[in-house]
Amino acid sequence: MPELPEVETVRRRLAGHLPGLVLSDLRVMDATVSGQSEAELRELLAGRRVLGLRRRGKYLIIDLEDMVAVLHLRMTGQVLLSTLGDIKPEGRPPRFVWSFAPGPDLHFRDVRRFGRLWAFVPAAEAEFFAGMGPEPFGKEFTVDYLRAALEGRTAPLKAVLMDQRRLAGVGNIYADEALFRARLHPLRPAGSVGPREALRLHAAILETLQAGIDNAGSSIDTFVDPAGQRGAFQEMLSVYQRAGEPCRVCGTAVRRVVVTGRGTHFCPRCQPSRGRLAL
DNA sequence: AGTGGCTCCTGGCGGC
DNA sequence: TGCCGCCAGGAGCCAC
Helix, strand or coil, rough: CCCCCHHHHHHHHHHHHCCEEEEEEEEEECHHHCCHHHHHHHHHHHEEEEEEEEECCCCCEEECCCCEEEEEECCCEEEHHHHHCCCCCCCCCHHHHHHHCCEEEEEEEEEECCEEEECCCHHHHHHCCCCCCCCCCCCCCCCCCCHHHCCCCCCEEEHHHHHHHHHHCHHHHHHHHHHHHCCCCCCCCCHHHCHHHHHHHHCCCCCCCHHHCCCCCCCCCCCCCCCCCCCCHHHHCCCCCCCCCCCCCCCECCCCEEEEEEEEEEECCCCCCCCCCCC
């Protein structure tokens, strides 16, 4: 599940290879990957030089001369670069392929086909990302911002953390891990979080995301970087997908509940509900 | 407006 | 051994 750390891992890898190359051609094997046709995408993108790579939340942004391409990996998206390792054919063809001159091919693989590609002029970018919450590592995401985002809300704390309009980049894995680190119960009403707890949560979000980036992401399911390498953060998870296993801090069995349709993992002892919840 | 439920998609896995 | 049905989840959409 590519979240901010996984997309950042992809961005850093590509940033060492793509800038300066010309996107010479592209082929779309699965038309559902974009609302734009292969011909439209080629018209907009082909022949342009790559200027750089950015990330916004879980979106990967490829800056080209006078044009922007945006890719969302969603659940199972993989970006593979042929110079970084042999791209071995697997059962399913890539959803699209970009060819660079001189040099490598970029394959976008995506088993569950939720990933999406967009292309537009730079002037359209602000509208594209309008309504998206601040970057966790940006200046706007302060403790005060977090407190205001939680204040008065009855929705589960975890649901607010994962709401991309409130905060960009946090998904299911890092929400569970950040809440564990902050010792906060995922089902606490967001508005019940006090000032000291918000301070802990703010630090926990940043520390958890940074640990994910430092370990090249979590390869829980299919995530690999553009060289086909797995991340290592899955080996350090405290609660995510550890239901029934002992908490690494206190030994209590990790519990699993469903919060807004998402598997949610927590330690009932380290993350007490403070009597507000019958759990 | 805030909240929650549904949908997309398919490989993998549990159950019988 | 084989097959059916269910599950995972980011984000958009819809209903209340």
